[in-house]
Amino acid sequence: MNISMNELKASLRRCFEASSYFVGNYEDAANMILWLEKHGLNGLTELERLLPFINEDRDKPLSSVVYEDSTSAIIDSHGRSALNCIAASVDLAHAKALENGIATVTVHNCHNRMFILKALTDRGRCGISVAAYWQNGSQTVTEHAAAIKAGERYPSYSEAVTNLPANTDDKQALTIICSSRVDLTASLQQSKGNRNARYISAEQVAENKQHSVENGIEIDNDLWDEVNRIGTGVLVENTELSRQGAGGR
Amino acid sequence: MTTPAAIQNSLRGDNALPLRPPSQVMDLERLGALHQSRLSFMRTLVRRIMRERWQIEPARFELDAEGYGTVVYEIQAPHGLYSFVLFSDYLSPDERNDRVIATKWDLTMALVEGQVDDTYLEKLRQNVPKQEAGRVDARVFVLSRANRSARNFDYVVDQLAAGQQPDVDRIAKVGYLYRTTAVYGSGKLGMADWEKVRAKHKDFARPFAGEMFVCLMLRNFSLLQAEHIAAHKTPNTFKPMQPQIKRYFGIGNSTGLGMAPFLVNHPLLINQWIEMRELALARVRALGNVNSRVQQELSTLIERCAQHTRDTVTEDEWQTRNNVQVLEDLAALQSHTADGFDNWNSLLQWSEANNSLQGQEMLVSIMLEIYPELVDELEDYHDAEEFLDLDPLMPLQQLKQVIETRYDWALATDFTAEGARETCWYRSEEKMEPRLGSVADEEAKQKQMALGVGYAVSKCYEQLCSYVAEHPQHTTARFMVARPKMRGIVRRIQSMNRCVYGDIQANLLDQNILPMHLLRCKLAFFGVGKFDPRSKLWVRNTMFQGAPLLEDIGKPFSDDWFMPLAPLQSGQL
Numbered sequence: 001m002n003i004s005m006n007e008l009k010a011s012l013r014r015c016f017e018a019s020s021y022f023v024g025n026y027e028d029a030a031n032m033i034l035w036l037e038k039h040g041l042n043g044l045t046e047l048e049r050l051l052p053f054i055n056e057d058r059d060k061p062l063s064s065v066v067y068e069d070s071t072s073a074i075i076d077s078h079g080r081s082a083l084n085c086i087a088a089s090v091d092l093a094h095a096k097a098l099e100n101g102i103a104t105v106t107v108h109n110c111h112n113r114m115f116i117l118k119a120l121t122d123r124g125r126c127g128i129s130v131a132a133y134w135q136n137g138s139q140t141v142t143e144h145a146a147a148i149k150a151g152e153r154y155p156s157y158s159e160a161v162t163n164l165p166a167n168t169d170d171k172q173a174l175t176i177i178c179s180s181r182v183d184l185t186a187s188l189q190q191s192k193g194n195r196n197a198r199y200i201s202a203e204q205v206a207e208n209k210q211h212s213v214e215n216g217i218e219i220d221n222d223l224w225d226e227v228n229r230i231g232t233g234v235l236v237e238n239t240e241l242s243r244q245g246a247g248g249r
Numbered sequence: 250m251t252t253p254a255a256i257q258n259s260l261r262g263d264n265a266l267p268l269r270p271p272s273q274v275m276d277l278e279r280l281g282a283l284h285q286s287r288l289s290f291m292r293t294l295v296r297r298i299m300r301e302r303w304q305i306e307p308a309r310f311e312l313d314a315e316g317y318g319t320v321v322y323e324i325q326a327p328h329g330l331y332s333f334v335l336f337s338d339y340l341s342p343d344e345r346n347d348r349v350i351a352t353k354w355d356l357t358m359a360l361v362e363g364q365v366d367d368t369y370l371e372k373l374r375q376n377v378p379k380q381e382a383g384r385v386d387a388r389v390f391v392l393s394r395a396n397r398s399a400r401n402f403d404y405v406v407d408q409l410a411a412g413q414q415p416d417v418d419r420i421a422k423v424g425y426l427y428r429t430t431a432v433y434g435s436g437k438l439g440m441a442d443w444e445k446v447r448a449k450h451k452d453f454a455r456p457f458a459g460e461m462f463v464c465l466m467l468r469n470f471s472l473l474q475a476e477h478i479a480a481h482k483t484p485n486t487f488k489p490m491q492p493q494i495k496r497y498f499g500i501g502n503s504t505g506l507g508m509a510p511f512l513v514n515h516p517l518l519i520n521q522w523i524e525m526r527e528l529a530l531a532r533v534r535a536l537g538n539v540n541s542r543v544q545q546e547l548s549t550l551i552e553r554c555a556q557h558t559r560d561t562v563t564e565d566e567w568q569t570r571n572n573v574q575v576l577e578d579l580a581a582l583q584s585h586t587a588d589g590f591d592n593w594n595s596l597l598q599w600s601e602a603n604n605s606l607q608g609q610e611m612l613v614s615i616m617l618e619i620y621p622e623l624v625d626e627l628e629d630y631h632d633a634e635e636f637l638d639l640d641p642l643m644p645l646q647q648l649k650q651v652i653e654t655r656y657d658w659a660l661a662t663d664f665t666a667e668g669a670r671e672t673c674w675y676r677s678e679e680k681m682e683p684r685l686g687s688v689a690d691e692e693a694k695q696k697q698m699a700l701g702v703g704y705a706v707s708k709c710y711e712q713l714c715s716y717v718a719e720h721p722q723h724t725t726a727r728f729m730v731a732r733p734k735m736r737g738i739v740r741r742i743q744s745m746n747r748c749v750y751g752d753i754q755a756n757l758l759d760q761n762i763l764p765m766h767l768l769r770c771k772l773a774f775f776g777v778g779k780f781d782p783r784s785k786l787w788v789r790n791t792m793f794q795g796a797p798l799l800e801d802i803g804k805p806f807s808d809d810w811f812m813p814l815a816p817l818q819s820g821q822l
Contacts, residue, residue, distance in 0.1 A: 002386060005444065006436030023699040024737015062733055075730065088729045088736065091641035095726035098642045126638055213445045216387045216436075234696050235678040236686075242677055242693075245684035246348070246506065246786065 001224060002216045009034050011227050012047075018233025020058040021084055028118075029083040035118035037217055040208030041157060041200070042114075048223055050081055050112050054230070057081055063088065066108075071100045077110040079172070086110060086174075090119040093178035094128055102179040108171045116174065117146050120155050123178070124148030131184040134174040139166055143194075147186035154202040154209075156185065163193030251626045259528055260749050266531035267594070268749065272658070274527060277755035281766025282606035286614040287621065287811065288526055289776025293628040294461045295796050297452075299806040301327050305466075305799050308364075312337065314481035316474045319374070321365055322466065326452035332365040333466045334358065336378050337474065345396050347430045347503045350680050352382065354394035356427065356470070360463050362388050362441075362450065380431070381438065381680060390441040390450065391434045391459040395427040395467055398501060402426045402475060405490075409479035412486040417818045420497055422562045424779060424791045426471040428501030432460045447632070456518065456631055457775065464792050468500040469799045492798060493816040499794030502777060505787040506683045509767040510674065512753060513700045516741065520748040521633040522774050526613075527750070532623040533616045534593045543619055544589055550615045550811070551586075555579040557812035563781040571607050578608025618811050637744040639736070641726035645717045648725055648739070651746045652710050658754040659703035660710060670704065671760035673697035685764065685786060701758040705738040778812065 012030035021029055036043030060078050063085045067074040073092055077085045089107045096103030107113075113134045120130045131147035141164040148155035177184060187199050236242060259266045273279065285292070309321040322333040340355045357378045365373070369388075376383030380394055401423050405415045434457070436442040446453055453459040472495050480487045512519050537543070558575050581603055590596050593616060600612045617624045643651075653660065664670055675693045677684050686693035699705065712732055720727070725743070729736050745751040756762070768788055769780065777790040795813025797806060 001384075002439060004387065004436030004439055005442045007439070022734045022737070023705070024735075024740060025733070027737065063730060065727075065730055085733065087639075088726070088733055091639055091726040092730055095641040095724045122636075122638065125636070213442065213448065214387065216439065216442070232678065234676060235681060236675045236684070236690075236693050236696050238677050238679040241690070242684055242686065243679075245686045246677065246682055 001219060001221055003219055003224065004216050005034060005038055005212060008037070008217055008219070011224075011231055014231030014234050015227045016054075016083070018230050019054045025084050028087055032083055032115040032118040035121065036114065038209055038212040039117075039154070039205045040211070041117065041205070044217075044219055044223060046112055046114050047227075048220075050083070051223075051226060051230075053081070053111075057084055063107075071096055071102065072104045072106075074106045074108065076108050079109045079111065082110050082112045082115040082174075086113070086116050087119045087122075090116065090123055090130060090176055090178070093130065093176045094123050094126075097128060097178040097180045101181040102177070105176045105178070107174045107176070110172050110174055113172070113174045114144070116176075117155055117157060120146055120148045121153070124150065124152045124155065127151050129179050129182060129184045131177045131186040132174060133186065135162075135164070135167075135170075137166065138170060141166055143188060145186035145188050147184050148202070149183040149185070150180070152202060154205040156187065156200060156202045157205070158186070158188045158197065158199040160188050160191075160194040160197035162191065163195075251630075253630070256528065256627075256630060259531070260524060266528065266535050268527050268531050271655075271750045272754065274523060275750055275752065275754045277753055277763075277766045279606050279610065280753060280770040281763065282610045283526075283770055283773035284607075284611050284614045285773055285776040285778055285811065286526065286529075286617045287624055287808070288529060288617065288628055288631075289774060290455070290457050290461050290631075291465070291776035291793055291796065292808070292811075293455065293625075293631075294458050294465065295793075295810075296625070296628070296808055297458075298326075298465075299797060299802060299808070302803050303452075305333075305802065308332070309370075312474065312477055314478070315339075316478040319370070320470065321370070323364065328451035329449075330363060331450075331452075332361045332363065333463070334361060334365055334370065334373055334377065335466075335470055336374060338378060340396070342399065345399070347396060347428060349431055349505065349507065349682050351430065352380075354378075354380070354430070355397045356395045356467065358391075358393045358395075358463055358467060359385065359389045360391035360459055360466075362390065380433075384439045386439055387441040387445060389439075390446050390453070391432065391463045392438060392440060393429055393432040393460075393463045393467065395429040395471075395500070397427055398423055398425055402471075405475045406479045406482065409476060409490060410482040410487055412488040414488075414491055414494055414818070417494060417497065417815045420494070421560045421815045423501075424497060424794050425468075425499050425501035426475055427467060428503055428789070429464055429467060429792075430503050432463060434460050454632070455628070456522075461775065461792075464500050464502070465796065468498065468793045468796070471500065472498060472798075491816075492800070494818075495798055496795055496810075497813065497816055499778075499791040499796070502772075502790050502792050503783075503787060504768050504772060504790065506674075506685060506764055506768075508771050509764045510683055510698060510700060512767050512771055513702060513757065515635060516745055516752055517633045517635045517637070517748065519753070520745070520750045522631055523750045524748070525627045525630055526617075526774075529617050529624040529627050530613055533620050534597065536623055537593050537616070537620050539590065539592055544586065546619050547586060547615065548583065550618055551579050551583045553814060554611055554615065554812050555583075556814050557778065560815060561779050561781075565782040568780060568782050571605075574605045575607045575611060578604040579611065582608070582612060614811070621808070637740045639725065639729065639740045640743045641724060641729070643725040643743060645713060645723050645725065645728055646721065648728075648742070649710070649713055649717060652706060652713070652742060655746050655751055656703070656706045656710075656742065659706040659756075662703055662707065662756050664704050664707055664756075664758075668760035669756065670701070670758045672758050672762050674700045674757070687760075699737075701756070702738075702741070702752055703754075703756045704758055706742060709735050709738045709742070 016026035016029045033043040093105040129150045146157045304325040308323045312318040324331040688694040779791040781789040795810035
């Protein structure tokens with residue numbers, strides 16, 4: 001079915017709020033998914049993939065800094081979804097870059113890393129350049145790179161299927177490079193063995209957005225129902241007492 | 250013509266105008282005392298329509314003798330063509346319900362981009378009358394419904410059918426034929442998102458312009474329908490309504506709690522509205538020349554506001570007391586200025602010392618009314634990019650200082666005191682309607698919406714203080730990694746610190762909170778009048794009373810429908 005971006009955002013907010021995401025974070029999570037979908041980068045596919053695990057993060061430890069110096073940090077996200085932890089990592093890279101010109105933050109044990117694109121965009125808009133790189137897949141390894149220039153509104157994104165051997169010790173890692181001095185770009189090299197490579201320029205990302213703004217968003221009925229079903233967790237039962245709090249006669 | 254740079258220059262820095270301080274302006278009780286002004290959205294919309302001479306013509310007019318059927322208007326505005334589509338259906342009296350949970354209405358409406366052909370009209374017919382139970386697409390950008398004020402409507406039809414005019418005194422009591430009970434935009438039910446409206450439909454690219462336009466069209470239709478039914482009832486005796494009486498009819502509106510969370514969830518937008526109103530006031534204070542013409546105009550407007558207030562009918566004791574107080578304030582103001590006055594600053598100071606908040610804000614609205622040349626150009630600056638961005642580099646000592654300065658009101662609130670966190674706001678499973686409850690209701694407490702900004706700030710401050718003691722050199726970014734649950738409120742604090750006015754200064758969790766102030770604040774920005782609270786949670790009011798009629802477009806326009814008064818009935822002196 002066709003829905004508006006605002007409907008998707010509102011339903012996702014309820015969905016994550018009902019799944020124990022905290023204030024501020026459920027808005028972020030909703031915005032991250034919406035951003036990807038709105039810009040033609042399959043946010044709803046990512047959402048579908050994570051929904052079965054949506055409640056798992058509530059019992060996991062919060063991210064912790066395992067190493068830090070003035071220009072770098074390593075953060076362990078303890079298997080959390082990027083939806084509820086990656087923005088803080090990008091912010092840390094941003095702060096270090098402002099102090100030192102360039103900084104690197106590596107995040108370990110983080111799922112759904114594609115959602116970093118929204119966090120990159122927010123930082124780019126605030127006048128700093130950011131690039132991110134990660135690999136994914138336990139059998140076939142894919143690699144991904146995204147970057148935004150300082151002051152821009154849209155990032156570029158590239159991905160490819162590699163012939164790299166699967167890493168049995170996969171740390172679900174992601175590397176963030178941030179600079180207040182250098183405009184970073186990130187496109188995957190034409191490496192031997194890479195296939196199905198695609199590069200989406202910032203201009204294409206902007207064009208994709210125009211389509212969503214004009215026409216709204218297509219969503220699978222079952223997925224829409226499921227998001228809304230989870231979201232009912234924030235609604236309070238309709239009782240006589242409750243009706244009095246609505247102010248009606 | 251002003252520019253964003255000129256506005257910034259007037260708001261901040263060495264050349265800033267004398268703005269009232271946030272502690273004064275953002276006080277909830279004062280926000281709840283605001284009145285309509287020439288920057289209200291109804292006024293700015295009507296100015297635009299009249300100046301640009303929009304062409305609004307019926308493209309389809311299929312009403313039976315009872316006034317039921319389909320009407321489509323085409324609106325040719327400078328940037329595009331739009332259609333206003335209206336369905337009028339029979340509704341039995343026992344089905345008529347103004348609450349958001351209703352499922353049938355007398356009228357349902359949609360504002361649509363472009364022309365509407367038969368196929369698309371049929372699609373709208375299948376969905377628009379169902380409102381929340383239907384779906385539309387991104388061509389539609391406003392959806393609304395309205396119910397008849399049955400007694401008034403039948404009375405007006407009978408009068409016109411008998412060749413008589415409606416009694417103006419009676420209209421003064423209930424100044425409308427229909428009440429709108431919901432006006433939806435911004436992507437609800439599959440409609441176009443605000444992002445599209447803002448970018449594509451320049452004619453409606455101001456906050457709530459489309460929504461206000463639908464209400465204006467509804468007001469026009471209500472008059473047309475009453476005449477249509479009367480003319481069919483007794484064609485031989487029917488006489489149309491006199492234009493001056495028509496203009497005195499507005500549209501009724503019922504507003505409930507749903508509006509309250511909007512103000513908390515859109516702090517940057519609300520700040521922008523307040524900044525423009527306060528900037529307009531500061532311009533008048535600094536640049537408004539006072540001469541004999543201005544003194545006469547002030548006196549006339551004081552009397553007009555007093556008469557408008559006397560004409561406001563409400564059974565609500567609280568509102569009645571407020572109205573009585575406003576009348577006393579206006580009388581005092583009239584007397585104080587009878588021998589003239591020198592400048593607006595001293596008059597405003599006098600008002601702050603001698604008038605109630607409602608009286609003070611009435612004077613502000615009057616001041617704006619007198620100086621269109623200083624005020625009107627600010628109407629183009631009521632939109633805001635709503636990014637609550639984190640400043641990751643801000644040192645924590647500075648963040649602490651920001652809280653102490655900008656949120657001193659929150660830190661001064663004792664949230665452990667009895668009743669300080671008694672109220673919770675939540676969404677009901679019934680149409681997700683926002684409701685107010687007590688924390689004694691465990692489910693409501695668990696599922697409450699995050700509207701307690703003051704409380705969240707005070708919790709954040711506690712955590713920040715203990716963190717700073719351990720890590721005095723850390724940045725906000727590092728604090729966010731360590732305390733991710735604070736991210737939402739820290740982002741808000743930093744963002745609102747970049748604004749002149751910032752957050753509304755009130756503890757919305759307090760047991761004595763009056764949501765009416767929030768509703769009233771937003772409705773004043775819309776430009777409604779005749780507030781008639783029906784409980785502490787919902788209020789009836791009147792929109793577009795006194796506004797020009799569609800048939801007035803293209804004729805000379807004085808933009809003088811502030812606090813409208815009843816016209817003289819034919820035969821009266």
